[in-house]
Every structure is written in structure tokens, then in C-alpha cells.
Amino acid sequence: MKKLLLGLFFSSFIFANEQIPAPPQKQPILLKNGFIHTVSNGTIKGAILFENGKIIRIAENISPSIDTKVVDLQGKHVYPGLIAAVSGIGLVEINAVPVTNDHSERGDFNPNVRANVAYNPDSEIIPTIRSNGILIANVAPGSGLVSGQSSIMMMDGWTWENATLLHPSGLHINWPNMEIRTGGRFRMSAKRQIEQRQKALKSLDKMIEQGRAYSKLRQTKTRKAEEYHNEDLRLESLIEYVNGKLPIYIHANEVRQIEAAVSWSKRHELIIIIVGGKDAWRTTTLLKANNIPVIYESVTSLPSRRFEDYDQAYKSPALLYQAGVQFCIASSGSAGASYNVRNLPNHAAMAAAYGLPKDIALRSVTLSAAEIIGIDKQVGSLEPGKDATLFISSGDPLDIRTNILQAYIQGRTIDMNDKHKTLYHKYQQKYRQLGILKE
Amino acid sequence: MEGTRLLHSHSYRQDEILMLTRIAEDFGFTIATFQHVLEGYKVAERLAEHGAGASTFSDWWAYKYEVVDAIGYNGTLMANAGVNVSFNSDSDELARRMNLEAAKAVKYGGLEEAEALKFVTINPAKQLKIDKYVGSLEEGKDADFVIWSGHPLSSYSICEQTWLDGKQYFSIEQDKFLRERDSKIRNDIIQKILLSTENGGEKMKANGRSGNRFESCDAFESYTYKGEKE
Numbered sequence: 298m299k300k301l302l303l304g305l306f307f308s309s310f311i312f313a314n315e316q317i318p319a320p321p322q323k324q325p326i327l328l329k330n331g332f333i334h335t336v337s338n339g340t341i342k343g344a345i346l347f348e349n350g351k352i353i354r355i356a357e358n359i360s361p362s363i364d365t366k367v368v369d370l371q372g373k374h375v376y377p378g379l380i381a382a383v384s385g386i387g388l389v390e391i392n393a394v395p396v397t398n399d400h401s402e403r404g405d406f407n408p409n410v411r412a413n414v415a416y417n418p419d420s421e422i423i424p425t426i427r428s429n430g431i432l433i434a435n436v437a438p439g440s441g442l443v444s445g446q447s448s449i450m451m452m453d454g455w456t457w458e459n460a461t462l463l464h465p466s467g468l469h470i471n472w473p474n475m476e477i478r479t480g481g482r483f484r485m486s487a488k489r490q491i492e493q494r495q496k497a498l499k500s501l502d503k504m505i506e507q508g509r510a511y512s513k514l515r516q517t518k519t520r521k522a523e524e525y526h527n528e529d530l531r532l533e534s535l536i537e538y539v540n541g542k543l544p545i546y547i548h549a550n551e552v553r554q555i556e557a558a559v560s561w562s563k564r565h566e567l568i569i570i571i572v573g574g575k576d577a578w579r580t581t582t583l584l585k586a587n588n589i590p591v592i593y594e595s596v597t598s599l600p601s602r603r604f605e606d607y608d609q610a611y612k613s614p615a616l617l618y619q620a621g622v623q624f625c626i627a628s629s630g631s632a633g634a635s636y637n638v639r640n641l642p643n644h645a646a647m648a649a650a651y652g653l654p655k656d657i658a659l660r661s662v663t664l665s666a667a668e669i670i671g672i673d674k675q676v677g678s679l680e681p682g683k684d685a686t687l688f689i690s691s692g693d694p695l696d697i698r699t700n701i702l703q704a705y706i707q708g709r710t711i712d713m714n715d716k717h718k719t720l721y722h723k724y725q726q727k728y729r730q731l732g733i734l735k736e
Numbered sequence: 737m738e739g740t741r742l743l744h745s746h747s748y749r750q751d752e753i754l755m756l757t758r759i760a761e762d763f764g765f766t767i768a769t770f771q772h773v774l775e776g777y778k779v780a781e782r783l784a785e786h787g788a789g790a791s792t793f794s795d796w797w798a799y800k801y802e803v804v805d806a807i808g809y810n811g812t813l814m815a816n817a818g819v820n821v822s823f824n825s826d827s828d829e830l831a832r833r834m835n836l837e838a839a840k841a842v843k844y845g846g847l848e849e850a851e852a853l854k855f856v857t858i859n860p861a862k863q864l865k866i867d868k869y870v871g872s873l874e875e876g877k878d879a880d881f882v883i884w885s886g887h888p889l890s891s892y893s894i895c896e897q898t899w900l901d902g903k904q905y906f907s908i909e910q911d912k913f914l915r916e917r918d919s920k921i922r923n924d925i926i927q928k929i930l931l932s933t934e935n936g937g938e939k940m941k942a943n944g945r946s947g948n949r950f951e952s953c954d955a956f957e958s959y960t961y962k963g964e965k966e
Contacts, residue, residue, distance in 0.1 A: 391798055391804060392800065393799060394800070394801055421798075422798055598829055599828065607911075636795070637796070639795075640795065643836065646892055647833075649891075650885075650891065650893065650894050695891060696892070697836055697843050698839050698889060698890075699843070716807075717797075717807040720777075720805060720809070721845065724778060725813070727778075728813070731781055733780075733816075733817050734816060734817070
């Protein structure tokens with residue numbers, strides 16, 4: 298009976314088989330009689346009004362105009378859309394089928410690669426992700442040493458242009474492996490490993506020097522004609538990064554990688570963000586002193602070393618928080634695992650189970666993520682003037698058992714169906730036909 | 737084939753499952769459980785008719801073509817069609833939090849919480865034919881149990897104690913003691929190493945990362961947990 302009521306109650310929401318991208322918000326929408334979890338300003342028992350894609354007001358009582366669509370929440374909850382701070386969503390469809398993958402380019406040095414042009418807005422993975430409340434993802438390419446530039450995508454849109462919230466959001470570097478590996482199946486000699494590492498580190502220094510020189514040349518007013526012909530797309534795309542205008546995302550998990558990356562960024566005066574950050578708990582002093590944020594990807598991982606606690610990966614966010622390091626929580630940003638980004642809310646809950654305050658856990662997948670990836674003026678919390686990118690849920694979205702009932706992206710009413718729900722309903726029909734399922 | 741041993745079969749797609757149940761029936765034996773069984777929800781009535789259990793999981797789709805129709809609702813659909821369902825994982829990381837996997841049967845398909853908890857307790861015990869010993873709290877069964885800080889399906893709950901055969905194998909308090917002990921041992925060893933070079937001893941070469949994650953604790957016998965009875 299409870300389920301039936303829920304069904305009737307939300308029957309006005311969209312639940313189509315085709316998952317049509319939503320049209321722009323045409324009329325003001327008022328969600329009332331619920332709990333509005335603003336993230337930035339506590340929880341308000343009341344209502345939220347949004348119009349033309351923007352939040353207008355949050356208050357206990359809001360009286361709607363005649364043309365406003367009113368939704369009675371009946372005590373349900375409203376949260377800002379969750380943010381996947383790094384991910385490969387839209388770049389990979391089926392990991393083991395190479396023709397469906399577009400997250401890698403040949404070579405080690407591809408700063409000119411941009412993620413959003415490769416983003417497939419019709420990926421079947423996208424609706425399954427937003428079904429769990431993730432409405433925004435920072436999508437990044439993943440190959441080589443310098444992978445390319447990421448784009449922040451909204452999880453709905455007809456084309457990659459519609460879906461782009463911000464481009465570029467940053468340049469991605471896979472920091473060279475700093476440890477000497479021995480044993481097991483690993484056969485490369487220590488000498489060769491060190492050579493490779495030094496070569497990679499030198500090329501990163503060289504990249505910054507070349508980028509700077511190129512940037513200087515481009516700013517020179519009295520350029521010779523041939524210099525215009527020597528435009529280099531790869532160096533061109535580095536200008537904002539070498540000049541410290543945009544952040545460089547350093548993918549680094551191991552402590553020496555983090556230390557080396559911080560030293561590199563200081564030497565060249567760059568803005569960096571650590572992505573992965575599995576060992577970040579061991580370098581909190583360094584990270585805090587240099588104001589370097591961490592996108593922590595490792596909640597669901599095993600201890601790295603024998604002396605680490607069994608719950609090290611779960612409690613690391615709490616340790617970062619206690620040490621005052623700016624951080625957010627992401628699921629694995631590996632493009633091949635983008636389908637599992639739907640579990641992101643639970644990563645935050647597990648961090649809360651192991652010491653992170655609950656409100657900070659929620660913040661770590663909303664506003665904290667928005668701040669680190671540079672979109673907090675627009676999204677990440679429920680505040681007047683920000684995008685109406687939010688969802689209605691049956692309860693705490695970080696708990697696995699909770700369901701997301703309806704999402705809005707920039708005020709647009711999102712189709713909440715996905716491939717999995719379609720198959721679920723299809724096979725329910727089979728068992729109804731067979732008389733096995735009664736309802 | 738004589739029915740003296742349990743037969744478990746890995747499977748993904750419905751055609752594989754159909755094929756093996758038919759062959760087994762031709763030869764007069766039964767598959768105890770289909771493992772992974774990601775498309776079990778498509779032929780749940782066949783699994784039930786054959787008498788096979790299903791041991792599956794909720795995520796991990798879209799990584800190869802055989803699994804593209806894997807859905808989180810698999811467990812619930814099969815359970816509702818009368819199949820004995822359990823959840824498993826072949827990831828050592830994921831396998832240590834099966835309680836949260838069980839919660840996914842509540843999320844995907846709205847299974848009752850008590851039924852979902854069976855996916856990681858009595859149902860797998862039945863599949864392995866060890867349900868007379870474990871899988872539920874009943875008089876006469878092994879004293880194997882967990883003490884949780886809250887509802888085991890809540891994402892905010894943590895395991896506080898585990899007991900096997902009536903003996904405590906883990907407790908948060910004991911673990912806290914062991915952490916302090918180990919960190920002391922570690923620091924002592926590091927100090928000794930540092931001192932040995934200062935005293936003119938030979939410098940050791942860094943060994944790098946070894947593939948061996950687990951080693952015997954026998955070397956540390958003298959540091960036993962004081963709260964534990966011998």
C-alpha cells in the first residue's frame with residue numbers, strides 16, 4: 298500500500314522508456330512541505346522555489362504565483378545534485394570493447410585533448426548514474442603522462458555542447474611512479490625504473506618551460522609572420538596552466554608522488570589538485586601548508602602497506618578533515634569504472650561511519666567537490682541564485698537503501714528511468730505473465 | 737553427477753544458464769548454485785524449477801559485453817521468483833563489506849530488509865549446505881556472529897566485534913590495542929635500524945615493495961593483548 302501511494306504521488310514525474318533530454322524549465326516550480334538540505338546553510342523544513350533554471354527562494358512557507366507548478370513533498374527531502382569530482386562518464390561505454398572507448402590518445406603528451414568533445418550524451422551509463430543523485434561529473438581523459446583537459450558535464454543534454462557546464466576545468470597529469478618496484482611479476486630492473494622516472498619528471502619540467510616560452514611569444518606584439526605559422530596546439534593549450542590561471546590535476550596516490558608533485562608545483566608556481574590521494578593522510582602538513590586540495594578516490598580500497606590499519610582507506614577523509622586539508626570524495630576516476638560512480642554517495646557514508654562528521658560527508662560530494670573543481674558559484678548547495686540542480690529523495694541519499702525520486706538539472710525535470718529500471722520492469726512483466734509475481 | 741558433491745557453476749547470460757540446467761537434467765544431476773549469474777533474473781523460473789541457488793552481485797556491469805544486461809535488481813527479481821539468492825564478491829576489497837551489498841537489494845527492487853540480510857547469511861549457508869552450523873542465530877548452531885554499531889544494512893554502521901565458534905576474533909577495543917602495540921614495535925625497529933648505522937653497522941638497501949602483503953605475526957609473540965584470555 299505504501300508503495301502504491303508513492304507511485305501515485307510521483308506519477309506526475311517523468312518516467313519514460315526513451316530517456317528524452319529535458320526541455321528548458323518553462324514554469325516556476327515550488328517543492329513544498331519537505332526538508333530542504335541546503336548544505337551551505339543547514340536544513341530547512343519548508344519549501345524551495347526555482348524559475349528559469351535558478352533557485353529563487355528557500356523558506357518555511359512560499360506562496361506560489363498562479364503559473365507555478367506546485368509539488369507537495371509530503372515530508373520528502375531535497376538535496377543539491379551530487380558531484381563526481383573526477384570521472385570517465387560518457388567516454389567509455391563497455392570497457393573491454395575498445396571501439397566503445399574514447400578516453401585515451403596515443404603518446405604521453407596530449408594537453409590539447411578535451412574531454413567534452415568525446416563525451417557521448419547518449420551513453421546508457423549516464424541515466425544509471427543520475428538515478429543515484431549524481432547530476433554533475435568532471436569528465437577527464439586518462440592516458441599517458443599528460444592526458445588532456447577535463448570538462449564538467451551535466452548528466453542530461455542532447456549534445457555534448459548542451460551538457461557542458463564548464464570547459465576546461467583542468468589539465469590532467471598521471472604523476473610518474475616514484476617507487477622502485479620489485480618481486481612478483483614485476484621484472485624491470487631498478488636502474489631502468491629510475492631512468493624512466495627521471496625521464497618523465499624531466500619532461501614535465503620541460504613542458505612547463507616550453508609552455509612559458511610559448512606563452513611569452515604569443516603575448517609579444519611585434520611577432521614575425523612566420524611565428525604565426527608556428528602555432529602549436531599542444532603548447533597553446535598549456536598557456537592558462539603554466540601561468541597559474543587554471544588548476545592542474547595531478548593523479549597521485551603514493552606518498553612520494555604527492556611530495557614530488559607538490560615540490561614541482563611550488564618550483565613552477567602552478568595551481569595543483571591531488572587526485573587519488575590514497576596516501577594524502579600521511580602528507581597532511583605539506584598539503585595544508587601549500588593549500589593543495591585533494592580529490593580522495595580511495596574509500597573502497599584495501600590498506601596499501603602491512604602496517605596500515607584495516608580501515609585506513611575509510612578513515613582517511615576524517616584525517617584530512619581533522620588536519621584542515623581541503624578535500625572532497627570521489628569514486629574511482631578511472632574511465633573503465635565509470636559505471637560504478639553510482640556508488641559515490643555510499644563512499645561518503647562510509648567515510649562518515651569511520652569518523653567524518655555526517656554533514657561534512659554530504660558536503661564532500663556536493664559543495665566541497667564544487668569548490669575544488671571550480672563551480673561552487675553555480676552549484677554544490679541550495680542557495681538563491683544558484684542553478685536548480687537538485688533532487689528529491691526518500692531519505693538520506695548517502696545511505697544505500699535510499700532512492701532518488703526526481704532530479705532537476707538547471708530546473709529541467711529529468712527523466713528518472715534508466716536501462717536497469719527498464720529491464721527490471723520488463724522482467725517483472727515476465728513473472729506476472731507466469732503467475733509467479735502477484736502484484 | 738552422483739549427487740555426492742555440490743556443483744557450482746560460473747555463468748553470466750541466460751543462454752548459458754538454460755543450457756547447463758538442461759544438460760544437468762538430461763544426466764540426472766542438479767547444479768547447486770550458479771555463481772555471478774548476472775542474467776539470472778531473465779530465467780529465474782528456470783533456476784527455481786531446476787532447484788539451483790543463485791549467488792550474484794549488484795554492480796559491475798558495462799565492463800565487458802557478456803555483462804551489459806547485469807542489473808542491481810537481479811537479486812530481488814530472482815528472490816521474488818522463489819530462487820534462493822545470495823550475494824558474493826570476488827573482490828577482496830568488496831567482500832569485506834557484504835552487509836552493504838545486501839543493502840543494495842533493498843535499494844534495487846525494494847526487498848524487505850530482513851530478506852536482504854539473508855542474502856549474506858542463511859541463504860549462502862544453504863547454498864553451501866552448511867546451514868545446520870551457521871547462517872542464523874539458533875540454539876545448537878555454531879556461535880558465529882557479528883556485533884554491529886547499528887543496523888547492518890545502514891551505510892553508517894560498523895562492525896564492532898566478530899565471534900567464531902564462541903571465540904572473539906575481532907573487537908574494536910582489541911584492535912585499538914594492537915594498533916598501539918604495532919606502532920610501538922614499528923618505531924622500535926626503525927630506531928634500532930637508525931642506531932645500527934650510527935654505531936658503524938652496515939647500511940641496508942631499500943627493498944622496495946614486495947608482493948607479499950601478509951606475513952606471520954609469530955615474531956611478535958611477546959606483545960600479546962592483555963584483555964584477551966589465553
